[in-house]
Amino acid sequence: MNALKRSARATFVAVALVCAPLGVAVLAADPAAAAVITVDNTGDPAVANPANCPAVPAGTCTLRDAIAAADANPGADTVSVSVGPISLTHGGLNHASTGALTLTGNGNTVTQTTANEVLFTNGPLTVNGLVTSGGTNALDAAGPVSVSGTSLTTTNGHGVVSFGGGTSAAIDSSTITSSEDAVFAMQDVTVSSSTLTSSAGVGALASAGNVAVAGSTVSGVGGGASGGTNATITDSSVTSATGIGVLAGSGGSATVSGSTVAGQAGGIQAGLNVTVTGSTVTSAGGIGVLSLFGTVTVTDSWITGASLAIVANAGATALRAEIQGGPSGGVLAVNGNASITSSTVTGGGHFGVRAPDQVVIVNSTITGNGGCGAYSPDGKVTLVYATVVDNGTVNCGFNVSALTLESFSSVVALHAPNCSVTTTVSHGYNFSDDNTCGFTDSTDTNNGGNPLLGLLADNGGPTLTRLPQAGSPLIDGVAMSACSADGASTINPLVDQRAIGRPSGTGCDIGAVEVQASPAIAPAVVLAPRFTG
Numbered sequence: 001m002n003a004l005k006r007s008a009r010a011t012f013v014a015v016a017l018v019c020a021p022l023g024v025a026v027l028a029a030d031p032a033a034a035a036v037i038t039v040d041n042t043g044d045p046a047v048a049n050p051a052n053c054p055a056v057p058a059g060t061c062t063l064r065d066a067i068a069a070a071d072a073n074p075g076a077d078t079v080s081v082s083v084g085p086i087s088l089t090h091g092g093l094n095h096a097s098t099g100a101l102t103l104t105g106n107g108n109t110v111t112q113t114t115a116n117e118v119l120f121t122n123g124p125l126t127v128n129g130l131v132t133s134g135g136t137n138a139l140d141a142a143g144p145v146s147v148s149g150t151s152l153t154t155t156n157g158h159g160v161v162s163f164g165g166g167t168s169a170a171i172d173s174s175t176i177t178s179s180e181d182a183v184f185a186m187q188d189v190t191v192s193s194s195t196l197t198s199s200a201g202v203g204a205l206a207s208a209g210n211v212a213v214a215g216s217t218v219s220g221v222g223g224g225a226s227g228g229t230n231a232t233i234t235d236s237s238v239t240s241a242t243g244i245g246v247l248a249g250s251g252g253s254a255t256v257s258g259s260t261v262a263g264q265a266g267g268i269q270a271g272l273n274v275t276v277t278g279s280t281v282t283s284a285g286g287i288g289v290l291s292l293f294g295t296v297t298v299t300d301s302w303i304t305g306a307s308l309a310i311v312a313n314a315g316a317t318a319l320r321a322e323i324q325g326g327p328s329g330g331v332l333a334v335n336g337n338a339s340i341t342s343s344t345v346t347g348g349g350h351f352g353v354r355a356p357d358q359v360v361i362v363n364s365t366i367t368g369n370g371g372c373g374a375y376s377p378d379g380k381v382t383l384v385y386a387t388v389v390d391n392g393t394v395n396c397g398f399n400v401s402a403l404t405l406e407s408f409s410s411v412v413a414l415h416a417p418n419c420s421v422t423t424t425v426s427h428g429y430n431f432s433d434d435n436t437c438g439f440t441d442s443t444d445t446n447n448g449g450n451p452l453l454g455l456l457a458d459n460g461g462p463t464l465t466r467l468p469q470a471g472s473p474l475i476d477g478v479a480m481s482a483c484s485a486d487g488a489s490t491i492n493p494l495v496d497q498r499a500i501g502r503p504s505g506t507g508c509d510i511g512a513v514e515v516q517a518s519p520a521i522a523p524a525v526v527l528a529p530r531f532t533g
Helices: 002-019 063-072 486-490
Strands: 035-039 077-081 086-088 093-095 101-104 109-112 119-121 125-128 131-133 139-141 145-148 151-153 160-162 169-172 175-178 183-185 189-192 195-198 202-206 211-214 217-220 223-227 231-234 237-240 244-247 254-257 260-263 266-270 274-277 280-283 287-291 296-299 302-305 308-312 316-319 322-324 329-333 337-341 344-346 351-354 358-362 365-367 372-384 387-389 400-408 411-413 419-426
Touching: 035 063, 063 077, 063 086, 063 093, 125 139, 139 145, 145 160, 160 169, 169 183, 183 189, 189 202, 189 223, 195 202, 202 211, 202 237, 211 223, 223 231, 223 260, 231 244, 237 244, 244 254, 254 266, 266 274, 266 302, 274 287, 280 287, 287 296, 296 308, 308 316, 308 322, 316 329, 322 329, 329 337, 329 344, 337 351, 344 351, 351 358, 351 365, 365 372, 372 387, 372 486, 400 486
Parallel strands: 035 077, 077 101, 086 109, 093 119, 101 125, 109 131, 119 139, 125 145, 131 151, 139 160, 145 169, 151 175, 160 183, 169 189, 175 195, 183 202, 189 211, 195 217, 202 223, 211 231, 217 237, 223 244, 231 254, 237 260, 244 266, 254 274, 260 280, 266 287, 274 296, 280 302, 287 308, 296 316, 302 322, 308 329, 316 337, 322 344, 329 351, 337 358, 344 365, 351 372, 358 372, 365 387, 372 400, 387 411, 400 419
Antiparallel strands: 202 217, 217 223, 223 237, 244 260, 260 266, 266 280, 287 302, 302 308
């Protein structure tokens, strides 16, 4: 009978080959086809027996057996854990095959009790719905790794390692806690809706690729999120207790939006451009935002640095930003220009804003900096509706120091001397409490006395400001017809630093803040009682 079956099968194959249309390949069964292996035993044998999987009888396939069975098949395999908890007592699970492996945990727990990784594979790895604890590394792969809906905890090692050349790691809706790097890949790391924590290493490390974090919390003592090329952080919290919060490579850029970033050694650092939008960036021991070779652009954000707030090699731009500097300064453009619009810079030790070519201050407040407020010793400072006051008390003892000062409707006061400039171009309506700034237009005010500005405070809007107090000579100091003159013509619509409209009274206010006129109050109506008897 068996001989007849073999003869019939051989005849069928031969006929099929003969009858197949020309140019159409006939596929034989692939012995390496994908298999689904179900774990139904919580034990952990000292020696794996792949013959136990599939389980015949039921209840004989352990996780170690299932990995061995998958290893014996060079194709793609899925191991589904249907029971738990499972304790690994005989070392790590080893999948030496380069075939793709999928491990589905179904919410079950695997605990590594030895000083080994939970799972090693020589190929691509996909893990979902698994809970692991213990071990040196949770997941170790020579290929790309994808993890979703999973919780991994290691006591002495990495959470996820993807170490093969060109490999990546993608983490979604998972929690990973480790002593070393929570996630490490030779190339890209992508993290979404997850929490990564490393007690000694980096939260997410893409050694030679890009790191992207979205809707997640990432923290690492040695670093937050680090990419060998670019770093992109969206709607996330990224922190580091001793390292840099977000780090991009020397040839990469960093983009941070809607996020909180903090790093002891630095907030954000990149070789090329750094863009920060709608975020809070702090560094308790270093520079808030640093671009080694490119530009820094900050919008709708709060930046604080222990040494400097912002350093950019090729120019810095701030829009609607609150910038708190440190002993070394506030905003530094090593080359090019620094442009500050609708922002506040304070707390810089050696200077508030410094650039070699030009410092441009529009609708902004520069105050409380130990050094010069606006500093371009061989270049130009441009002021438009600017409040530059109370700077220069320690270093570079001026509010403004530049080769050329060009100004419209700005107040430079509360430090004597206020300015150190060679040439001044005044477009009118400037105010100073001394005569060192060269304001010579007929509408300018020199030696104008105290401008009566309030302390730096929350007066509405996204940044702190210094509001002119009642009786201030700055109020309505600009003729109505001149409110949009010269440099102010680019402010459209015409608003102050807080985005509140100008003018409010009979003219526009000098400086960054427009005091809003109180609405007229109608006299009270007194109703006399009327008795009709």
